[in-house]
Amino acid sequence: MANKVYNFSAGPSVLPEQALKEASAACIDFENSGISILSMSHRSKPIDNMFAETEEYLRELMGIPENYDIVFLGGGCSLLFCMLPMNFLNQDATADYALTGVWANKACKEAKLFGNVNVACDTKSETYSRIEKNLNLSDNASYLHITANNTIYGTEWQSFPKPKSGFLMADVSSDFLARKINVSDFGVIYGGAQKNISCAGVTVTIIRKDLLGKVDRTIPTMLNFQTHIDAKNMFNTPPVFAVYVMNRTLKWLKEFGGVEAIEKLNREKAALLYSALDASKVFVGTAAKEDRSIMNVPFVFNKDVVAADKADDLAKEFLEFAKARGLQQLKGHRSVGGFRASIYNAMPMEGVQALVDCLGDFEKKVLA
Template sequence: MANKVYNFSAGPSVLPEQALKEASAACIDFENSGISILSMSHRSKPIENMFAQTEQYLRELMGIPEDYDIVFLGGGCSLLFCMLPMNFLDQNATADYALTGVWANKAYKEAKQFGNALAACDTKSETYSRIDKNLKLSDNASYLHVTANNTIYGTEWHNFPKPKSGFLMADVSSDFLARKINVSDFGVVYGGAQKNISCAGVTVTIIKKGLLGKVNRTIPTMLNFQTHIDAANMFNTPPVFAVYVMNRTLKWLKDFGGVDAIEKVNRSKAALLYSALDNSKVFVGTAAKEDRSIMNVPFVFNKDVVAADKADDLAKEFLEFAKARGLQQLKGHRSVGGFRASIYNAMPVEGVQALVDCLGDFEKKVLG
């Protein structure tokens, strides 16, 4: 292949090459056992040790206190959206949800099936282009739910709100380990791993001890977080390979210098790309500047330069132009159109620079 490929997919997304090579090797022979990790019993000592090591990596990298449990589950956040209120929101209790994007709304919709879920804010009328910080909070809410980073719309909570009552719950799927957070500020932190720390197939839920067991309903065994905590994530066959990919990705991050080091690089990458967009005559970012994500950067054509009836054809031309340079998966989410560059931890600065150069060259082509 003539050009190095840079994958800007929003998820599943780019992972460190080192982690991919190690995971690939483990598919043939896991830790010199002569057995593929895909064929090894989850109750074997090597797998149990790998799970314990993965949890320890998470604790070290995120600064997770000992009074928090960590649960690895399949099913994606689409399952967690219902599991969380099922475990934490009683039938007659209230929970506040900050509606800042599609995924926040999906979580909110599921919560309404279990208790009194209220919208603390909702910027749908503005295409979720900003985060409303003036939250309408309940006096007696069990928790406040926020989506830390909005993958589709490119907005991010830079300062997390504090609940009026109860605890703070955050979906951190698309900025997991991309920046430093204080876990102690939250009762629950959760996310799908396929955007920043592993392949598809596993979620991580971090739960402060003492919060479970307070709802007055019968919870099905598999949907009860306490089931998995008591069984040390081995109640049933867990997503072993996805956890191993996470293990290797966390090891890569640890060797890189940890979250502080990667956050510095992430902010530098985001600044580079946003600067190019802010100085472009053809392209323009869509998220409010004060809420811009350091992970997902959506952008569109400047309507003052590109006529509406020309935009679709020109968009196809730009995507082909970028693809020819090895820049792939830049098409925007189907619900908003345009373009989107997801610049997760494993995206090197060189990839972002290549995109910046591409934007500049395409602009020259458009403007003549």
């Protein structure tokens, strides 16, 4: 019998089997209507109810206060990177950006098109292997932008910085609902859903109501968050199926025990894997220990054990060794190299244990 497959992809990534089955069934017949959710009007009552329920799940699971709006949009975070400064940063104003990885840099680049940007920190010279805590903040910034978890580099803000002025804005794409946060500490929270809470195709933006309408520029209709808030996410045809997959994933998370319960499991999974890496002679983690992510774990060969000229061939061998055991999508991002295990909410402890066992067995093979 073939090994069970565990998908360690950084995104799109592993989702709960329960959510996949329910979403699959809805593709044939949604809510006993005889119509597929893929071909049902977004103006219909079943879809309207589903959007409302999805928002209710999010509000309950994250503890989102009533003075925050929730916007579901397509376009990915690459679109939000420009929409956010367009809506919140005046041309003559300044925003602080903490550069802790590739995605933070992309967000910063877009912000420069709309106003002034102050780089609060930049750890590129250290391959973004740590989170800089001493930020160079502006006295009059409109907001401070951070990337809560850096998918590529495996670092995560363990506690969130406070802006000197303005509000805190966070991209939470890769640790969405993986740990408890206080929404009221943020003015804007946003993220792509495909790393932890849905399939690709939808983003979530959570916005404090008093923050919109402050910029002087004319904002194109589709790029104005207020457009979508006023239309209750139905200004144009929304990414219905991706929102439904989110709905089912949030339902699964609620039944699991909510964010508190999944955070406990996530920390146990991460501790198991980091413990194995710290004890290994062949493998070593790349992120600073105090900043390690509980979602994304990059690791490489120990240079003292594996010679540089042997590393590429041995890496291919390890990936094949892991794949034969059903452990897939472990190749690291090109900017870090080596390997990366993304252990999102839906990754069971059994998958992490299987990876730990694989690391141990491969190490014995290398050291034999």
